[in-house]
Amino acid sequence: MFPQLFSTAAVIALSTAAPSPRSVDGFAAIPLSWKYGGLPKITADIVWGTPGQNSSVETVFDTGSDGFWVAGPNNLAFYGTKYKGDRGPCNETLVPYYDWTVSTTHTPAVDNIFSYAYAGNAHIVKTFYTMNDTIGFAQSSYPKLPNRRVSVSNETLLATGDDTTCGGYSTDHSILGMGPGADFRKDLLDDGVVSSNTLSIWFDQAPDDLKGTYSGTALVGALPPSSKYSGSLTTVESDWSQGNYYATTPEFRTAPLNNTGNTSVIPLEFTPATCLLDSGSPNLELPISTDITNITGLTVVPFTSILAYEGSCESIPAAATLDFNFQNVTISLPYRNLIRGYLDGVEPGYCVLSAFLGETSCTLGAPFFSAAVIVLDDANKEISLAQGGISTGATDGLALLLVVMLLFTAIALHWNMSPDALLHSQLVGWGLGMIVASAMGHVGMVLLRNRYYKKHNKAYVYTDKWLVVAGEAILCLSYVVVLGTCIFLLTKAQCSDTKLPGCAVGVAAAPILAILTLLQMFFAGKSYAQFRKMRKAEEQSLEQRRRQRSTSSVGSLASSGQSTPSERFRDETNIYMPAPDAPPSIHSPPGGDPYQAQPVPIGRHPSTGGYHPNEYNSLSHGVPMTSAPLQQGFAPPQQGFAPPQQGFAPPQQGFAPPQQGFAPPQQGFAQGPLPAQNTSIPFSGNFSGNFHGNPMGMA
Structure with a gap:
């Protein structure tokens, strides 16, 4: 409940702390974060080199791609153009980046020209060499991984639409590909750091704050601890x-x-x-x-x-x-x-x-990972799932810390006794009895919550006002009992009158317990206030929806056969994207003129002007070509005029110039695959988020 009070709680709560990945154990651990804001991706904050750099590099943890790259010294990201693969008029250095020049553990650079393409080539990352170095993490409890290979990027090309203001553009600084063919996982296995290529991923309970950061772990070479999921890991059908x-x-x-x-x-x-x-x-x-x-x-x-x-x-x-x-x-x-x-x-x-x-x-994507424990077994080609988002983080560590502290207080009060006298000490009996009583009370609260409350991560949604009062009162009472027991033990030991070494421990524990008791009372009141606020918001929201439903015209639109706004948006955005190896096809919105050549609106959000995320998948399969309808769109009229041309010789000659005028568009967009090199393809609009594409080798 108070994870911010004791950092040692996370150490004691071993099940919630990072496992130690040593070669003898056969696994490696990576701390994961899922932050708030926009469309965030799951990331790992990597600290590069020796000594570790001051700023960690936020690295996308990506099971949808295989390559591992990071922006390096003198890197530049170009943007402000609609042409894919071109350097735009704007550029900026991606900061922070991996500055290998200040690391004492990096290996010599190995020439390796490579390019990673995302979003249908709208996001291209160029790397020219690889090197090995030590990987650490912002969460220092996770051990470092020495001598890991990474591609160092010096150039990023972004097709963001025409822009000469150069006000900055947000993009990824590093991506750690963890797909089936991931180099990072293969290197760990080949180097003997892990005993298998199995990848396990989980997240702990959601943060109390809706805008808080989710925390999790990825294990390479091991299965997740059973405390991280409920039920059992179950293999599901996969392709x-x-x-x-x-x-x-x-x-x-x-x-x-x-x-x-x-x-x-x-x-x-x-x-x-x-x-x-x-x-x-x-x-x-x-x-x-x-x-x-x-x-x-x-x-x-x-x-x-x-x-x-x-x-x-x-x-x-x-x-x-x-x-x-x-x-x-x-x-x-x-x-x-x-x-x-x-x-x-x-x-x-x-x-x-x-x-x-x-x-x-x-x-x-990331939201699903926040609630599931996922095991990806490449060797057996199996995917296993279980319900995740249940582990309690540092809260259990704090509870364990209290129990251990009280036990050692009881023993330390009389540590100058003989072993026989210590075992028969009334104080030790009181201390152990208090610990047993606290444990039983804790078990009772767990059973009560599971029976009468609805659980969501760290928050317990009480279904009744009196359950709020009863539940929080029991918690406060348990803290008061613990504090009172500690004071009773100190009094019985006459710590105010004696100079026994153990008394110092007990006296130090008492004010800590008093502070925790006061904090518990504060949070009990806060919990009740949050319950009232939630109930009031739910009632207002339900009433608002009732009023809106009574005046809504969407139902009448559906009953009359007209399309609703969401249906019209879907009709205009989710289709009509040609594949690279397919001939251009005409875009004809419902009810539109198929022969009127117009630029294709692809997923622009009416409020932001940005692209609807649905377009991301489309971009990976095709290229928007605003002039494509000219070729096929005008073919039927040309064929349709064939009989009149034969029947009326003069009109046939009169139409010759228009037929010649259409030749350039037909030549400019010939059917068949798009040329792979030396071609700049226009791209309008902007994009954000993470995109995946197969790496392409570059000569």
Whole structure:
């Protein structure tokens, strides 16, 4: 409850601290974070070199790619152009970066020209050499990994749209690829640091603050501790043929947020066979339909298929979950885990969630990882899952610290006794009795919470006002009993009158316990206030939705056969992206003129002007070509005029110039694959987030 008070609590609570990855143990540990703001990705804060650099480099932890690179000295990121692969007019140095020049443990550079492409080549990272060095972490309790190989990047090319203001552009400074072919994992195995290539990933309970940072761990070469998940690890059906981690698409279920109905299956709008497990993706991209809004009382951001809650984020019930039903295992993802600050302040009145509906494919990104324990076994080609987000962090460590402190206080009070007298000491008996009583009280509180309260991470959502009062009163009383017992022991030992060495320990423990007791009382009052605030917000939100439903015209639109704003947005954004090896195809919005050549609007959000995240997948499969409709769009009219041309010779000659005028567009966009080299492809708009692509070798 007070993890900030004692850093030693994390040391005592061994199950919650970082495991020590030594070669004799056969595994390595990496601390993970999932921060708040926009569309955040799962990251590891890496401290490079010896001595460790002052600033850690935020590194994307990415199960959707294989390469490991970091920005190095004299790096430049170019932006401000719509052409992919070109240097824009703006540039900046990515800071912080890996400055190997000040490290004493780096190896000589090895020439290795390579390029990593993301977002359909809209984000290209060029590296020219690799080297080995020591990897440490901002969380110093995680041991360092010496002599790790990384590609050092000197140039990043970003197609962000035309921009001459050069006001800065946010992009990744480093990506640690952890996919099936990851060099980092292979090197650990080849060097004998780990005993297997198995990758385990989990996160602890969500932070109390909705804007707080989630903390987790990745283990290479070992399974997760059983304290990190509930139930058992269950192997689910998977597909390894695509070179990434794909699990069979689960059944999606949910219940009303106000807990007034049973769990229902959410209908699918599309039926992809598998879902990609991608920690480098900042959101969920789900094939479910917007019927989820009818089941839950949620809504979507106007003119989009982005899931949202109409009201404050704090008023979303902590116990409400989106359930992923895999074969023999269910992962329950709290809707609150989807609150990561996407479109903060852009859509007033909405709490926008990191989930996008109606997708043709399925991607389980960072939010899914926050609630699941995931084991990726490359050797046996198996994916195993369990319910995660349950371990308690430093709170258990603090409780254990209190018990150990009191035990040693009781013993230390009379450590100058003979062993026989110490064992028969009344004080030791009182101390042990108090510890047993506290343990029984703790077990009773756990049973009470599991029976009568709804649990969500560290927060317990009390369903009744009197349960709040009773529960918090019991906790406060337990602290008072512990404090009183300690004072009683000190009095019986006559510590105020004697100079026994153990008395100093007991006297020091008493004020600490007193402070903890006062803090517990403070947090008890705060818990009750939060309960009242949550209940009031829920009531206001429900009343607001009732009023809006009574005046809404969306139902009349649906009944009349007209498309709703979200349906129109989806129709205009989620399709019509040609693959690189396919001929250009015409974009014809519903009801539009197929022969009117217009630039294709691809996923622009009406408020931000930025691209809808649905476009990320499209960009990885195709290239927007605003002039593409000219070729095929005008072909039917040319064929349609053939009979009149034969029947009317003079008009045939009159149409000759227009036919010649269309020749350049036809030549400029010939059917077939796009040229791979020396071609600048226009790109309009901007993008953010993490994208994945296969690394491409460069001569």
